[in-house]
Amino acid sequence: MQHRFRFAVCLYLGLSALLTRAYAAELPDFTALVEKNNTAVVNISTSQKVAASERPQLPEGIEIPEGTPFDDFFRHYFGEQGPGGQGGPGDGNGQPSEVQSLGSGFIISADGYVITNHHVVKDADEIVVRLQDRRELVAKVVGSDKRSDIALLKIDASNLPVVKLGSPENLKVGSWVLAIGSPFGFDHSVTAGIVSAKGRSLPSDNYVPFIQTDVAINPGNSGGPLFNLDGEVVGVNSQIYSRTGGFMGLSFAIPIDVAIKVADQLKTQGRVSRGWLGVQIQDVTRELAESFGMKKPQGALVSKILPKSPAEAAGIQVGDIIIEFNKREVDTSASLPPIVGATKIGESASVKLLRQGNVKEVEIKIGALPDEEPVASAAEPGTHDVDRLGLSIANLTAEQKEQLELEQNGVLVHDVKPGPAYDAGIRRGDVILRLQDQAIKDAAQFESVVKSLPKGKSTAVLVQRRGGTLFLALKPKD
Template sequence: MLNRLFYGFFLVLLAVNPGYAQLPDFTEMVKTNGDAVVNISTTQKSPDPQAGADPQQMPQDMPPEMEEFFRHFFQGPGRGFTPRETNSLGSGFVISRDGYILTNHHVVNNASEIVVKLKDRRELIAKLIGSDESTDVALLKVEAKDLPVVEIGVPDQLQVGEWVLAIGTPFGFDQSVTAGIVSAKGRSLPDGNYVPFIQTDVAINPGNSGGPLFNMQGKVVGINSQIYSRSGGYMGLSFAIPIDVAMNVVEQIKTKGKVSRGWLGVQIQDVTRQLAESFGMDRPHGALVSKVIPGGPAEKAGIQIGDIIVEFNGQVIETSGELPPRVGMTPVDEKAKVKIIRQGDKQDVTVKIGLLPAQQNIAAAGPSTASETAVNRLGLAVADLTAEQRQQLQVEKNGVLVQKVGKGIALDAGIQPGDVILRIQNTVVRDAAEFNSIVAKLPVEKSIAVLVQRNGSPVFLAFKIEK
């Protein structure tokens, strides 16, 4: 009886609103764009099996919450013995009639041969024009004329909840079509500092890498690049590189032969609730500056450690992950307007964007030989840094080395042995004696920000001394 009533209600609903049960029709979109989507197969030289671990294996030091992030999801060798040459599959799409093709960097990385298979079954040898590991974008070229091409869309106009469609070659099955919705925009992922990813629930599997993501107007808005998975297969979370980011890379590769990125010269982190309280903010937002690179653009503009960047060129910065893509896409030597919060007050700063330098290896800390000081009210034993330790830890001046962390406030805040405490709130810590003097005067029931340097990288932590 209840089933009949429900069915009757459903029929009435359809009669009142015929569009209620309608779903988008992708057939014309696939007919129009399918010819421009290609299969990419590569022959790759793998490392000597005696030389190290399988390159497909995830890093052992990956944060626990990201251990299931399976980034490179095209076909490749399994665990154990690694052959000298492997074949992998991926996808791509034609962006110009004379043969330029976009795909992922990881699809063609270290390839000795790249073969592009068109929908009409032609197979063409492709030349790698250039690629960029940071954005996972690669530009290929085949010798052909009058190829079918995709139309480029505008990712900024995408709305969360909007339908999108992917065409690719999962597991080698050519011209496979899957659809879903935009789950989120501007996602920041590991090893993706310069990409504000589009998150979708489109079914993406090994072999979809490098394929196009279309909006409902049949325009490419992204390149399918990564998935989040426990099994290596689709589990409902897929990530695409916004096409404007990819086309910026393409333009630089074509005109300059390399990719240059804007550089601010700071290290940043998210603002937690406790840090927001300690800096006098009404809510957590922005990118907290934990380090200012000497001689960099930010230092020259007057940006300081402890500043919180809340706007960049008029664009609001809610999380620290939103800042690097915007800075990276800003032309070198262009002046950018930056809004900061400093000790509770908003200020405007103009920064001349620099060129991102090559990353440098950071030396690890060695064991300490300095004598310890007494444990203080935070449960910490700290010591002055020796000249050797300063060189190892890349600490030019000031700071104290954490020797022991007892149970209590500091341990709960995340402070660890081997950390170098550089400042508490806005006060620079010069030596162990001054550190203990500062700690003795800290107020209770108030969030306190502490800047520590760990493995060469500074980070703000926060604690509160209870009564």
């Protein structure tokens, strides 16, 4: 009996060891990858002289803890401040002082070109690049692009180690990836994880299809490389999603092909040019799909055509739904801007769209994306009740139309009560431009259209809000 027990224990331990070794064999070994690429990753520190009133301050009631592991970090960014975050920077007398920040980057050419993030070097008076061999070299900004958050630097050196560039197109969700950077100033820190998603669109970055990962990224990692298992850079670590300021499992990297295209333009022409249609778009929701007679939500819904734009010249109309651009499917509105932005200016592109239930194809000549677009606001109007929808409206005066930059008529929403209009998302200050595929001329016509709306069926309503336009799904209940 005792022999059987010993045999069972030995068998169990042997099988456990075999399973452990088999599991370990499936996990990647990053050591060779790190050893090969570490030397091409750099630490970037910047300094900027700011007035005492502009220096970052700790929130009121927060004191710098003495003797904690984060003591030096807080003092590096916020200076010698008294209890409650009060007190002047530097010498404490309110004189201008130097604010420092940290980031990462990587070398893409042996003669000293370095890629990092725009936000790492923005407004810096001096940029210092520290190599792994501890050399510190002052860098100059060749160019920096806010929209993509990419900056190209140049240091005076030669025969530098460089990274190998990969293809984000071949990257699959679930693939292992690795980041090297300087979180909190700790040079050449290595973290690993997997690709969580591809083609992510963030609210402030319409022209970047981000790679989402669960790689631990923290302040100081920005601008550093994201590697695949072949040791190729597939992304530039840029942002994290966090409610605390620290890593929470959601990191975003700029695809390296996007970054290199931006860097090439910065190097050759000092700025970045992007393709432009001149439309404002939004997603097609389930309710909007029903109102347009679609079987499922798909494409980018055109809510506004900008004057003198390529879209206007091509005959694209408000209410069109772009479902394909240059033979590439447009599944959501977020997928269209990166495709258009990457198209060469002056080229012709084919656009497939849905218009009133029919598929139509148009040719459009791509324009150049302007630097800024104007934003207008609504003025205080009079009132006119539309009880069926639960809102008050007013006709627009000539001055209001001019202020709102309206080329057509519409009605201004003065108030919204609980009801169908509120449920649809219509808010005070919106300008209603179209309803049930009809352009709204004035309050009287709007009321007439409202009376004809079918009960319990979604109807598309186009509104202008803070200079932009969007479609909403309105469903009258009686």
